Amino acid sequence: MIEEIKLIVKTALGQENIDIANNKDLVFLRIKIARLGHFTTNASFLLAKKNGTSPMEEAEKLKSKIIQTSPAGYFEKIEIVNGYINFFVSEKTINESFKKISSAGASWGDSKIGAGQRVIVEYGSPNIGKPLHFGHLRSTIIGQALFNIYKSQGYKAISWSHPGDWGKQFGIMIAAYKEKARAGEKVELSIDEFLKLYVDYNFRMKNDPRLEEIAREETRKLQYGDKENARLWKKIYNLSMGEFSRIIKQLGVRFDVNNGESFYKPFLKRIVDVALDRGIAIRSEGAVIIPLEEENLPPFIIQKSDEAYLYTTTDIAAAKYRLEKYKADKILYVVGAEQYLHFEQLFAVLKKLGYLKNQELVHVKFGLVLGEDSKKLSTRAGKHISLSEVIDEAVSKAAVILSEKAPEIQKHEREKTAQIIGIDSLKYNDLSQNRLSNIVFNWDKMLSFEGIAAPYLLYTYARLRSILRKAGAKKIVSGEFEAESEQKLILKLDAFPDAVRLAADNFYPHTIAVYLYELSEAINNFYHTENVLNAESSIRASRLALVNTASIVLKKGLNLLGLETVERL
């Protein structure tokens, strides 16, 4: 409806106010206070400023214009309050809107805005060799949601994982492994064992520069093709990727492309050579750096003084590859905010090197997961919360609650349902808040199934499905709605595309998450006040159509966020 109202107002503004109509400050809003109306615009304020008159005066003039030019019966009334022009749409308009939404069905909220554009979403990139810690959940979940959202907006979206499988952590693990092996100790080849080795070595390295030296040397050897190190690397890589795929699958996430840092090793030398040849990079203190003084940034080191490469080098190669080979128009890097500077530098360097032209590169940053002490959780420091542990905890807690509240659900369905509730809860907990804030890790909060949490949404959905099951299959796409709760629900359904657009524009999945909570409120309110199955036949038919449409939109929204639904709860 909001698009229709936009058009009506712009038409009424006429040619003489084309500047106002095109002004980006002209806004159309859904009114939050129900008694004031459904929609409003600030056009009168802009007109008053332009003409040196009062908003009230301009509002009156514009209102009579709108009454003349708008389709008959579109508005129930138009009121002017404090200079705002407030629109009350008519019942007929609401019914029309419903028809549109229910016909669109699962495509409601989609758009073609991104048609012909390719967007690569990089997320969920683990550091190979270390088990996934809880912090990885954020990137994975936010990234997957953005990927889904962009796809729904008509983009050709590519989900891309960029595992850190080529860096110094391997040098450290290899060094630690060899140290043990030399001492004649048998090393169990498991992911946990390698983590222990890593943490321990890293800790000792702080006080012993010799160990640091050894690790660095192992890294260099690996990068320059040492056989033994390559063999160890492969071992750790396989262990780690197995673990990664298992968890990713459990989370319902998948990647179109899975090119780790090691994938780019054939390109690294050339990246450095070209940068040097063009005079963009220089040698400094034995290393190769790209100075970024003009950009007011610290220099970007692309090769170490021992000739090993860094993730900076890999990132340049990866970006070049995506821009040139994959012809990406947009790349979203869903990576923690602590890498802010790195991406500022990377984007500046890509421009300098001419790889980045008018494509859009965005660092979609998110806050850290902090420990209970409000300090960063770090694997290096041995502060580690295992992601798979958190997932298991969430699922088993869901199973307990499920058996209390819905004992009638059969065993095999119960396990599946507990999985979905547990995982959805973790995801929703993260997705429902602005990604920029830090999160303090807290078991209770993380696994809370009360209030604004996934079970509320899942329950709402299950209720709708239950009504539809009982009603039997019938397909109705329109209806007459008079009850207040019905109209409120339709207005809420009508707002879904706004939430999706906002999420896409700002890379904010939480706008959808918050919207879905509000939608569920409207749904719960509706079926508490109005009976569906026992209503008189024409009303029953209309309400069933509403229930059906609401369930489709709710499911669609949940799916955009990467959440699954259950049929009963």
Add this chain to the structure above:
RNA sequence: GCCCCCGUAGUUCAAUGGAUAGAACGAGGGACUUCUAAUCCCCAAAUAGGGGUUCGAUUCCUCUCGGGGGCACCA
């Protein structure tokens, strides 16, 4: 020292520069012979502080305070 992010009820979070700043949890009270009570209804409580821009500021600018992160060979 410089740079970035954050600061909203007791707590965890909302609010594309718009009206009377919304929820949830927690505390208290109420609603199931009728489509699932993981639901619904009622009730108290907040913009860190100072300037500025604006018809209008939680939102933009600026200073101060507080929390977090980053700043040459980790990712």
